[in-house]
Amino acid sequence: MLGFLILTLIVGFIFYEMYWKRRHLPPGPIPLPLAGNIISVSVLHPPGYDAFINWKKEFGPVFTYWMGPFPTVIIADYETIKETIIKDGEKYTDRFTTEATHQIRGGDFGILETSGDNWREMRRFTLHTLRDFGMGKNLMEEKVMSEVTSLMDRFTLLKETAPQWEFDVAVGSIINNLLFGYRYEEDKQAEFRELKNLLSDHMKNIATFSVGMAFTQPWTRIIPMFNGL
Template sequence: MYFSVDITLFLAVIITGILCFMSLGLLQRRGKLPPGPIPLPLLGNILQLSGGSIVTKLVNMRKKYGDVFTVYLGSRPVVVVNGYKAVKEVYLDRADDFLARGDTETFNTSYHNHGFVFTTDINMWKELRRFSLSTMRDFGMGKKGIEDVIIEESQCLVKELKKTKGTFFDPQQIFNKVSGNVIFSIMFGHRHDYEDVELLDVVNTMCETFHIISSGWGQVFEMFPGIMKFMPGKHQTILSNMQKLLQYVKKRVDKNKETLDPDNPRDYVDAFLIKIEKEKNNPKTEYTFLNLVNSTLQIFFAGMETTSSTMTYVLLILMKNPDILGKVCEEIDRIIGRDRSPKMQDRNHMPFTDAVIHEMQRIIDLIPMGAARKTTRDIEFRGYYLPKHTNIYPMITTVLKDPTCFQYPNAFNPKNFLDENGEFKKNDGFMPLAAGKRNCMGEALFRTEYFLLVVTVLQNFVLKPELPIKDLDITPDVSGFGNLPRSYKLALIPR
């Protein structure tokens, strides 16, 4: 009996000693980093970050610790950067110091550092981003060609929406299909019918995955990836869905291989396959099959989810603000009318609509924490020492709601983008998809899709909410990696 008690006591002392040693190590590391809540060994700041939206928790911590502070996701320290001036330093003023991609375990577990969006290898990122941007431009992104593709897709959308015949429906899936088809056209050279099983399966899988990543399950996985990989829970769907999507892309790439004509590339995948063949004797090439598959999925994911979630949110916000909706519809009728499709050049003559579109994107705040960054070298930042490879969260949400940039930071008000004469005015604080060298590569594509789809829907339909306006809830359903709208139903009545 005494032996058993001695062993128990001995183990307790050993464990306590280990925890104290780890705590001391954490405190020593914290001495070099910005201040923040005291972390627990192994668990980090789980007590401060659990029980709600991680975005809200981090924003509230700013009140106590200032614009730059440190939190621990498990044992991993992350420096959280807030406000326009500080985030601008990260994205623009000192871009090279923060150019590396930070750890994003919910994606890294599947991508394994392949592809260019989430890779921590700066050389790989530079080479594959340059190639991808150039290739996607060749196939229409940012050119009039893709505008024509989006206009054609928007007319398909109108036909699809008319099939609802004024009944109430959830718009999320339809917008998934629309944005999925636009990116399909660039990546794979063609679109799908809206009832195509393959299209439905891909877009629904992406939507489900992004929702879980942004939920509490995704946040816990981000803190403890090594353990959570083996634990049951909804986060396992992230892993299985990502493997499913990667297998789908591999199948599509193999299909392109079978009919590839090196002299006549049809799409992004063809162009990458041709580049692989040209570089096959280069042992240091970044043009590999794995990078092709992962880059394709990353572009597809970002291109579809950004547009579909934003469009779903937009209709909800407009129904919540009928006076603003009415003014937008009046400007559409006056400038475009109802007999032709909208074009991007129309935006220059629609200052109120342009302001509303920007303000909706600001208030939606789609990627509130930004995509994680890392320091590329040991640096001094705002009076603190940040070692090389320190993870950074540039809190875009605090930029989009910065009172030094926006007159009405916490309210939906188009005046944030209008001057005293009612003309559209740019705002330096508007960086919803990041800024600088590592901003969203498809931002130009998104802006084109976003404007044309919003205007096309309002040109052709009256929005009718299922619930009374006072009961429409525009707060996010989940708020983590993304701010995603609550499920709702509306009816679209042809005008």
Template sequence: MGLFLVALGLLAVYLIHFYFIRRRQFPPGPIPLPFIGNAYSFISTPMDTCFQKWKDEYGDIMTFWLGDTPIVSIHDSKVIYDTFVKDADAYIGRQQQRWNELLRPGHTGLLFSEGSLWRDNRRFALQVFRNLGLGRNLMQERVLDDVIALIDYTKKEIKAGTTEFNFFDELDISIGSVINSIEFGYRFSRDDRTEFIRAKKLATEQVKMSGSVMFRTMEQHWEYFRYLPFFRDTYMKVFNSDKEHRAFFGRQIEEHRKHIDLESEEEPTDYVEAFLKHQHKLDKEGVVGHSFSETQLYSALLDLWLAGQETTATTLAWLFIYVIKNPEVQKKCQAELDEFVGDRIVTLDDKVNLNYVNATVAEAQRLCNLVPINVPHRTTRDVEIMGHKIPKHTVIMNQISTVMHDERYFPDAKSFKPERFLDEKGKFYAPPELMPFSVGKRACLGEGLARLELFLFTANALNQLQFGEIPGKPISGERIVAGTTAPAPWVCSITARY
């Protein structure tokens, strides 16, 4: 009886502290449950819908809880730019997510690292991308190789009599080949897709896990939750995912080590080679404590793969769904392509003339709203936002999913209207509220590559191919919300335009 009373007293102290002391330190928001926070809301309602509902109820700054971690969420475009851009250094930190102790070697890599580790390796990654041709014709040629392979394969299937296409699968392997060639120097084969299917499965499972209620609830105390019923299954999924990722990326790194001449003066042809050569150079010079370690390489490869494959392929899948469901958009795109391009391959030189195609890409990014919850930041000092004093080390995010569906910025926001990105002269423009890659110093590292891929795949596929719905097999457009928002499985008809 005595132990019960002690436990009851401790629980009462915890509840009083949680509800009447901790919550009052932050902007208002939905009422959390002890220990699990607001994660319970995601069981019956998709994350992006929850955020939109909470934003409507609590305004442009609010607090929600994942487990016992409060997260301040900002939903107003101007406030986002005033904080994450104009005062960027105050929001440059990352939440120290406990799952990273299991999913990667600690807070390494490009997404979750901080301080000099993050700055040095982000700068290095951007330099490698530039050396591999980003911003020059060399990277365009890399991407066009996979664009042409996609179109050639599709036309071959059309000639063979195929009438039903799972186009998402073909986009998937194409985008996967682009990022794989950048990371490891080779493309996936369409004839034997075994390796790609394995790599894709690993990425998809990790993205799905990161969006699950169990995963979010366990975040801060997974080492205890893993012994409880129901939660143990999530722990084992995370454990096995990490094991498989380490095997996949570890094999790639070891294969490179066998064949790379670390003393060679020749320019590296992929990210792993560039990293290993830079690591060797620093070791040879006797630089003590540098950040270019084996663990950092592994985590950076994981981050680049997850961000570079899943997001771009899924955005393109949504784009073609929208184009199929809105045939007048497809006609306008193709009329513009006919006028300025003809039957040749579209390149970046054509971009300036293809205003409607650019607007279609932008509208697909906005409407699909790929990331239901942004990667959390952490304040590096005390700040004040909209009259609320936010203490140092608070987890905070710019919730771009609500911004891009906000009627204040995008009237009739749930409709697909590329024209909203054309000015009175028919020229494409992108307002600041269009922020699919986030904003500030921690905006998406791969934005330049993703924009290149989105334009070249969209313009060339629409120029060479005609897409339609199959009678009796309508595309539902159902949104499956996890770490990213993917469409329900779909098929389409495709015919060749040339």
């Protein structure tokens, strides 16, 4: 009798985790109990780009995947993003955050991972400041076109080059020139390479199964392999 009860509870738990909890959400990949779709993103298709591309092809431009126990609705279509997140951005003030994120940041800071009134104020301040810098105006277009001209000149002069690196430097130069007033000329490219490597390492480190579980399932931190991540 006890064995039958335990088996019933296990079957019920699996049914809830893999099917029942998804019933009111957009379609998406079946989540595993506890882990959700973290394995697909961090183990099978690290750091996750191919997983999202495959899910878009299978489920359409709006789908749900699970970060452990947390559902995440993905909008992977420009027009839909424009109609929802951009034109109706105020509805997205309640944003997903985790206890681990707050611990690492030392509080509810930044733009990407703040929520409510704090996020709304940060968004308003950021947009206002960027407009003062020229975003959406002719000045911004001039900065972009100036960088495009410089990029084309480099392609003309260099006999051998890595196109991806040159495009990365050009985009980085536009952003850095806007914020800090200088481009990544030859003597500054070591700085750009260091920043790019730090960002790349950051993405690789957080896009792992163990970190995903530690962020979404706090109880896993009592397990040695997750403790301290």
